[in-house]
Amino acid sequence: MNKNKITLEQLNLKAKYLSKLTLRKLFEQGEDRNKYVIGFDEFHLDFSKQFIDDDVFAGLQKLAKECDLTFKIKQLLEGSVVNKTENRPALHTALRLPESSRMFVGDSNITSYVHEELRKVEKIVSKVQKGQWRGFSGKPITNIVNIGVGGSDLGPFMVVNALKEYRVNFKNKLEFHFVSSMDGTQLSKILNSINQEESLFIVSSKSFTTIDTFYNANTALEWMLKACTNKELILNQHFIGVSANKVKMAEWGISTANQLMIWDWVGGRFSLWSAIGLTIALSIGYSGFKELLAGAHSMDLHFLNEKHNCNLPIILGLLGVWNTTFMGINAHTVLPYDGRLQFFPNYLTQLEMESNGKSIDNNGNKVSYQTCPVLWGDIGPNAQHAFYQLLHQGTQRVSCDFIAPIKRYGEDKQLKSQHELALANCLAQSRVLAFGNNAISSKSDVPSHKYYNGNQPSSTILIDELTPYTLGGLIALYEHKVFVMAAIWDINPFDQWGVELGKIIANELLDVIKVTDPLMNSFDSSTNSLLKFIKDKN
Amino acid sequence: MNVAIIGNTLDAYVAAVSLASVGNRVVLSSGFNNTDLIESSYLHNEPELTQMLDMAEKSSNLTVVNDQQFDSKNFDCFWLFYKGSSQDQIEEQIEKLSSENPNSKFLLTTTLGVGTYEQLESKYIDMDLEIAVIPSFVREGYAISDFKKPDLLLIGTKSSKFIALISKLLSEIIERSRKVMFVSAAEAEFIKTSICSVLASRLSLINELSGLAEGLNIDINTVVEGMASDARVGKYYLQPGCGFGGVTLSREVNNLLKLLSETSSSGSSMLSAVVETNNSQKELLFRKFWQYRKGKVSGAKISIWGASFKPNTSSIKNSPIHEMIEAFSSQNCIVSVYDPAASEGLTSAYSNLEQVKIAVCKEDAAKDADALFILTDWDEFLRADYFQISKLMARPVIFDGRNMLDYSEMQELGFEYFGVGRGRPLTEIIDG
Incomplete structure (x- = not known):
């Protein structure tokens, strides 16, 4: 991950130290944790409920520097061959460049190809x-x-x-x-x-x-x-x-x-x-699609140009590395408090786990640290009635991303009140996850089965309003978060060799299932027995 | 009696001359600046109207004035005729006239539909005026007789004084009418709209049946003849075709649809289907051509005869011509349209479209065409020399949207003929 062992050791020591503390303690230490709140465009990121302090925040930025993050971001956006195992660039950012921009792959200005296809899309839509x-x-x-x-x-x-x-x-x-x-x-x-x-x-x-x-x-x-x-x-x-x-x-x-x-x-x-x-x-509509692209492009520019300490994707990525690699938290959940984002967690399971579910670094060596956590999620209010029990009182450490738009429903008072209810729940859950029973003022003793330990770290992303533009920005935010994590872990987020072998074996098995010939015991005993069971029934 | 008739519609003219002819003193004022101007074709189609207009003006029982010349004093009542969709214009007239004449009485004949009276009444509840509704059942071409001897006369008011006044004003008509109903204004509106809904439903139903008949190789014209002979079905509004247009029918059905969606959460399934079927029917002939050419229509030269929503009018409002031009031009076809009366409307609507040409005559439109489409059943199209037309066209193919031509005669002349619910089924062509 990093040749400079000192930074890693310092961060490891810090992690050990902070693991013994509680988030409540961090909040009570008198420092202003609002410094862990940043904004960009219509996005507001509060990461003050993460297990970090100034040393950690500085350490992570040092780590980023030592991992050449700025250079790697530049390489990504300039079209260098960042996907080494497949020997090609990863230029999704070029797909949202304005037509006047130029981006070369070899001798070709790919912006013109991109816009040529966009015009075809526009024509079909029309x-x-x-x-x-x-x-x-x-x-x-x-x-x-x-x-x-x-x-x-x-x-x-x-x-x-x-x-x-x-x-x-x-x-x-x-x-x-x-x-x-x-x-x-x-x-x-x-x-x-x-x-x-x-x-x-x-x-x-x-x-x-x-x-x-x-x-x-x-x-x-x-x-x-x-x-x-x-x-x-x-x-x-x-x-x-x-x-x-x-x-x-x-x-x-x-x-x-x-x-x-x-x-x-x-x-x-x-x-x-x-x-x-x-x-x-x-x-x-095509103009809505262009808005989506524009929102993503705006996030690309922020990612490229903004300082690390107030760069949304960089901070989200560094926090992801911090929680997984240093704090040993190997599960991450994404919790939108807005039903429209119902499928966003599912989308992220592919984006994050297919990108960073890797254990071999860019030099072909096995990594000695934890990479991508298990990621899942659901609409927050529904998840409250499903897996929050585990978050609050289970034995697993889980980090969380809360996502909510602030404005919704215009002048419809009744529906607006439902959105307010969702927002209140969003804030309440991140409080309880962080502070457990200390989130309430009552000092009375509670029986152990009603005790909330707290100390589950979370970030909260608030968006002014969910629009094509802001959704474009939100998706790009997570794309870049994934890249930042991969850059620190020194892995390639753009290949997916782990999904290939299953396809080959499936082809072999399909032939066996389809033919009527008697079964040859050519696989392992478990597979042979399953095949036999299927063929006997057909 | 002294009556002011305000409006620039065929109904207004007919009412004015009819009432003047029986001795009333009538002033006809154009009013409503923004409504359609009366079309000269109205007068062509109503020879009796022209004659009566002359006589009434000579007898000095009728004075025709414009809005600025109109003096609203000393009338027993005002009869407002309005063919449009803006209630504001009616309100503006009522407010102006009643401010000049306290205790005014208004007769309303409009296309605004159900609920208009109720809204006006609640708006003017504190004002010194009375409103009655008299729906129009006047058809173009039969305007005078429809007005003087209607099948149904609806007098919509509950005020006995007002009923007395109207009865006196329309006494001759009441005598000749097959049925007179004294109903509330809201009921009068509802009856009129309901009649229109039934007529529109009949048209959409027969169009749906014609699609089925075609698939079964049955001539829908024969079917219609049989159906019409059943007294319970009758012959009116039973002609299949490429969709109804115009103002009255479309507007009344849409008014009712709107009302249904406002008053019932489930809206209307029946009338929505009627409108949807009609909208789809308007591009039926395009689809037939598409099937005929197996989707290869790009660059085809299209000739269209007829653009007005029905014969003997220049109005192209809600006519299928719009759907047809949009469909053909979207597929890069070149369209040449001819209509005996609608050139002006067509020019103002389509002069900006390069691939649409407004032709000066039938032959001009048909020249070099890959197919000829008839959208309006003008008599002129019946009398055309189809032998000559077939020679002018690149390919002698006819899509007859009004089933006005003789199928076998066209075939004898060498045409491939496709009608609505008759002619060769296209499904067998497309699969080939």
Whole structure:
């Protein structure tokens, strides 16, 4: 992680010392903990309820310096080859650059490619918006079905759900559907509820070879051909492809006009800003999509230019490293107090765990420290009735991110009061998690089963209002947080070799499940026995 | 009696000349500056009206003035005719007239729909005025007889004094009317709107049936003939076509839809479907062409005959022409439109669209076209020389949105003919 052992030792010592203290003690030591509050744009980050003091805060910044964080950020944003195992840059930030900017990969100014694809997105959105994208029978499209998995699903799905209030009133009211799972559960349900004449499938896959997506896309195509056997017409009017692989798109049958490009230098989980976000643009309109990009771009500039001690992504990233590597807290939960962000924690599970769930450093050596914690989350108020029990009285140390917008519901008093209730709960929970029973003034003794230990550290992110712009900023904030952690841990956040082997083995097993030949005992005894059980039943 | 008629609609003219012809002293004032000006085609279509207008003016029972010339003193009542969607304009008139004439009586014939009277009454509850509602059932082309001998005359007021006044004013009409109903103003509004809803529903239903008939290779015109002979069904508003337009029907149905969504949380499932079916029907012919060309329509030359929402009017309000032009131009087609009366309206609506041309005659529109679309059943289109037209076109293909042409005759002339609910089903083409 860091060649300078002194900084690490100092931080380790500090962690040992602070572990014996309580958060209450830190707050009672007389220092002004409001210094651990920073703001940028419409974001307000309070990390005063973390186990830190001035020494830790300074130590973490020293660590960042010794890990060349500033240089690494610059490398990321300038398009250096930061993804070493795949020998390519990770230029998701280039996807939200204004058209006038220039960004080179090799000899090519990729900003012009990016905006060329954005214009195609805009054109498609406009045609669908006006009710002029026609299905095979000439009827306008009313159902958008996004077929994709992982980064081609989680990002668009999360954003489309979070920004429902910003849906554009199209001439024909659009319904959005998402299909990811290979088992067909989602797809069969959707195909039973929509009609062929008015459905448009967006097939997104960076490689255009993802087996999950192909099984779903093939089923969708067969279903379409049941309504109209003219395959050329069906492919022209009902299937759009988004991929980095033109050849594969064409091979499958996506017509040239319906091919939208992404590029090798965009990771799937960082790709919602590209044509992968077509579903988002169809939902909130092209101008709403541009707002999302603008919000993210603004966070990029903050990340690049702001000093470390008031740089939101850097602080979130350093706190993540602090909690995991030094404080030994290996679980992290994200708790939005706003139902619109229901799928944000789920989105982050991929972003953080697929990026930083690594144990080999950039030099190919096994790391000797803890990296990415287990991450999960849910809408805070619902989680209060589910897993908060563990947070408050369990044996696991868990760090938390509370997220809430301040303004919501305009003039609707009744709903506004519900939002106020949620905000009150958000603040109450972070208090109880930090201070336990000491959060209440009553001094009376409580029985042990009613005792709250507290000392679970948390950060609170408040946003003025949830809009396409601020959501763009929020997502970019976490993307960069992930990068900061990876930079300190000296791991590559942009590859995902850990998901490959399972695919190969699944292919072998699929052959065995499909053939009627007697079973050869070619796997381990457990797998052999499971296969036998399945085949005996079929 | 002395009556002031205010409005610039066909109904206002008809009421003015009819009342003047039976000895009332009538002043007709244009009023409502912002409403549609009366169209000269109204007078062409109502020969009796022109004649009566001359006679009434000669007899000096009728004076036609403009808004500025109008002197509101000494009238027994004011009859306001308004064809628009702004209640403010009605209120402005009522307030102006009643401030000049305390104790005024107003008859209202408007397209504002259910709830208008109630709103006006509550607004003017403290003012010294009375309001009655008399809905219009006047059809273009039959205006005088519809007014003088209506099937139904609705007199909407509960004031017995006002009823007496109206009865005296309309005594000849009451005598000739097949049915007169003295109802409340709100009931009068409701009856009128309900009639329109039924008519609109019939049109959307027959259009839905025509889609089914086409799929089964059945001629919907034959079906309609059979249906119409059943007295319970009757023949009116049963012609399939490419959607209804105009002001009255569309507005009344929308008024009712709005009212339903305001007063019931579940809104209307039935009327919404009627409107949705009609909206979809307006681009039916585009979809047929799309299917005919298997989706390959880009660059096609399209000829459209008829743009007004019905024959004998220049109004293109809510006409299917708008949906058709939008659909074709979005697919990069070149459109040439001809309408005997609507050129002016078309020019002001579409002169900015490069791929739309307003043609000077049928032949001009049809030249080099890949298909001809008929949207309005003007008589002129019945009399066209289709042999010559077929020679002018690049491909002799007709999409007849009003089922006005003879299917087999067109085929004999070498046309491929597609109607609404008749002609060759397109499903077999598209799959091929």
